[in-house]
Amino acid sequence: MIIIDCPYCGPRDHAEFTYVGDAARTRPAEDASQATWFDYVYLRDNPRGPHLEYWQHSSGCRAMVKVLRDTSSHRVLACGLPADQLEAEQLEAGHLEAGQ
Amino acid sequence: MSAQDRRLPQGGEVDRSTPMRFRFDDRDYQGLAGDTLASALLANDVRLVGRSFKYHRPRGIFSAGPEEPNALVELRTGARIEPNTRATTIELYDGLEAASQHRWPSLRWDVGEVNNLVSDFLPAGFYYKTFMGWPGWMFWEHFIRKAAGMGRGTLDPDPDSYDKMNAHCDVLVIGGGPAGLSAALVAGRSGARVILVEETDGFGGRLRGERETIDDKPARHWVASTLAELDGMGDVTLxxxxxxxxxxxxxxxxxxxxxADHLAEPPEHISRQRLWTIRARRIVLAAGGIERHIAFADNDRPGVMLAGAARTYLNRFAVQVGKIATVFANNDDGYRTALDLAAGGVEINAIVDPREHGGTWRQKAETAGIDVFAGAVVSRAHGRLGLVGVDVRDASGKNRFLASDLLAVSGGWNPNVHLTCHLGAKPVWDNALATFLPGDTGPDMRVAGSARGLAGLGTCITDGYAQARAALDDLGYSKSALPDVPVTDEPQEEPVQALWQVPGKGMRFVDYQDDVKVSDIALANREGYQSVEHLKRYTTLGMGTDQGKTANVIGLAVLAEERGLPIDKVGTTTFRPPYTPVTFGAFVGRETGLHYQPLRRSAMHDWHVANGATFVNAGHWLRPQYYLRDGESDVKADIDRAITREVTETRGGGGIVDVSTLGKIDLQGPDTAELLNRLYINGWKTLAVGKARYGLMLRxxxxxWDDGTTSRLGENHYFMTTTTANAGxxxxxxxxxxxxxxxxxDVKAVSVTEHWAAMAIAGPKSREALAAVLDDVDVSNDALPFMGVVECTLAGIPARVFRISFSGELAYEINVAADCGEAAWEHVMRTGAPLGILPYGTEAMGIMRIEKGHVAGPELDGRTTPADLGLGRMVSSKKPxxxxxxxxxxxxxDTDRPSLVGLVPVDGKSRPRAGAVLIADPKAVPPVDKLGHVTSSAYLSPNLDHPIALGLLEGGMAREGETVWAAFPLRDEMIEVRVTGPVFLDPDGERMHG
Structure with missing residues (x-):
């Protein structure tokens, strides 16, 4: 059980959230190659360590919360809005090592 | 009723003024308030309480706590029966009933004991080796499980209720013994929010079974004063x-x-158990230690008991578990047992101690006149149904027999590391203490007292203070003075000397509950199961309901000895949740029956109930499936008649259906059309205000993925509907x-599914009905054309009317605020009565949409494209x-993909089943190439007078006129069907456009 810090509502139990998916990928341009689209739709990295993902506060404010979660410890490292650069901020603050 | 022969006239925590009757295996006994079932049985000199799992060996009470491997009973009767319950943790209540397990016909005369006589043929892995061949494990398993016996459960519904609790705290202290109480005290005094959980009915932990003093007074005074202070703190929950x-x-x-488990049954309105989910910022684990035994021949005889347990029964329950006791211990704690038992009137034969040299404790024992056999071991226990004596082997190898009815065994203490393992930390071997200590639990959990291998009351209390203080420092609570360290009376202890097994012939049990012996571990090692994990699975060591609380460390040590390696080179032990068994009821809580999931009813639900509706579950929704009239009952003929009536009269006149379950989304903002353009495959920029359009969404x-209509209500205001299933x-x-x-x-979206009640009026008379229902609204074809939308009122109720059709008839959907749903529906029914408007359900709706070839859930199965569904022309090429x-x-x-067709049985009456596979040759031998499948089926099209179906078929409409076969092998059905267009009725849509 993890606690997710919703930018609007504050720290809430993950039971209030619905896992949406990988937040590291970006939607390709409409005219991108089939290979690029295939990669976006089907292929996911499965990293051991920090992982960016979206959790929707579905039983709360409905916000898509970007979460940086360590898949090996299940620890939530940072939470923010979709536009936030969580990994870069964590790197800058020294909470994350480069290459992790 | 037996007397409590073994009960002392005074002392202990039991209440002699409150006797309690109980029954064990059809005999009545009496115990006292404050007893456990185990202490009450022992007070009545009941030593034999169960049979072992595999060899059916007679077994007695072995411990005084949750680690109990032997005394597992069926507790209670009827719907409340609970198998495999530990007699050592059951609080006695008046009228308690319990029965022993694993025996037939009786506990003393058990047929299964023959397994004991043939035990040489039942080594580890016996069942696998013997029964894996012909005719296979699946055949034998039934008989083997029956013989093994796991206690009986019940198939009756649980009569009790369970609750769930959520709690947050700064410091969670687990364990209410000396270390836990002192930790809670420091945390509580700092002002932190504290929760202290204690497994038993009272606080004090081991102190409840000891004669120790604190500040020169019995330890219970310290417990009481600490508890009183904690109780008075507002932020401390006990x-x-x-x-x-x-x-x-x-x-x-x-x-x-x-x-309520300490009562015969829960009081009214009190749940039996509560499952707490506690979110703690810091945890202090003060779970104490669990004593271990020693593997010598026949060490499972009733009367062989953990030394600390014998002490607990005497001190806490005032029960002498034996008259003449021998103590076998490799550590000084055994001396405490001997001295306490002697003080309690038990004759002590001797303390058998494998250690040559002793210290203060040995002097104390000798001063008290107790013989100490140094350098000696107990090599065998005697007495099949109860201990009569033990063989003691001295350093020179000579054996002597000591008549005893109690052997108190102590092989040392294991820190109770169970909860430290749950997140993956591995316990670490400590050679000096000869035990496993908690692994790295991280900063969030600190372990205090004997749970981390500390010995001595004062030390544990001090450690409780220190661990709590460290946790508070982490959380930023200001430093406050630690409580004084109380004065305790503790002689210096000499180190333990590891002793796991005593060589000898006979069964030397390591794991009582699973009947795993030293020889099984040796055999596993010889057969190559040298890893601890393999050993456990091959021998079942530690796999019982006790998770090997007394057995795992000995088993590991024996394996290490067999392999000639130090213990830390062989592996470690681990534990997984739950610490002790938890009933499923606690996890289920109140979420059972109708509360299993939310139930959604439309605003018109009560009307449907009052008018003969039978309901069907559509996700969480209840929807009317069909309406029975007076004189009709829920039998097939009447149901068919009702559904046929609803279809026929709707197509012939007019019908009304509750469509409130459709998903509804309100969209506003200047970019809404652009959003719709990106979500749907068709174009939306040209949709005029006051118009609706059908849309299809892809993944x-x-x-x-989904379909529905979206209407433009205003310049920047749209209203989307989705299928019921995909609303969320x-x-x-x-x-x-x-x-x-x-x-x-720039778009705002909000779900308004719950806000609007929705109903569709369909049929040739629907326009006439609508005109009568609405307040002065022109509903002519010119004013409200197909796909037109109008906002108006209905009996004064604001309404939105959409001219859209799912049935293929001239039809209108009316939306009103949910609060007005029932009133609006009743108004429509009243006003429409002269026109013969009747309500119809999902069955009639389904038949009508199949007649029209409209796709729904079975066709939108996540594997189809717009072209597969005949909707390829909707795909816009002008926009992304x-x-x-x-x-x-x-x-x-690929043009060969299965696509939508209509299917009609060639014989005009057989009904192709949804899910049937379409094949070319009914006589072909499987595997057969699949051409497609039947997606939706109507038992009868009242308008065509024969069954119809929709399907996805390779080649699609190119096969029109051909016949294929709908195969449903599970029911041995093979139906020849002719391929037709998917629109069976009014292909030009004259009805709905009219």
């Missing part, structure tokens, strides 16, 4: 009878509170699109939309 059984991510601890992978997912999808994909789009890039993939544009 939970008795509560077991913290699991630790999970995010420093969450799950705990089971037994509110990003190009497959059809489509809403989330739009939110994802607006927040993540295209945050630049979600799913477009992947829709052009080779596999999705």
């Amino acid at each position: 939970l008795r009878r509560t077991t913290a059984f699991g630790r999970y991510d995010g420093n969450v601890v799950a705990a089971l509170e037994r509110r 990003e992978d190009g497959h059809v 997912p489509v809403m989330s999808h739009i939110e994802y699109a607006l927040q993540v994909l295209w945050p630049d789009l 939309f979600l799913g477009a890039p992947m829709l052009t993939r080779e596999g999705l544009t």
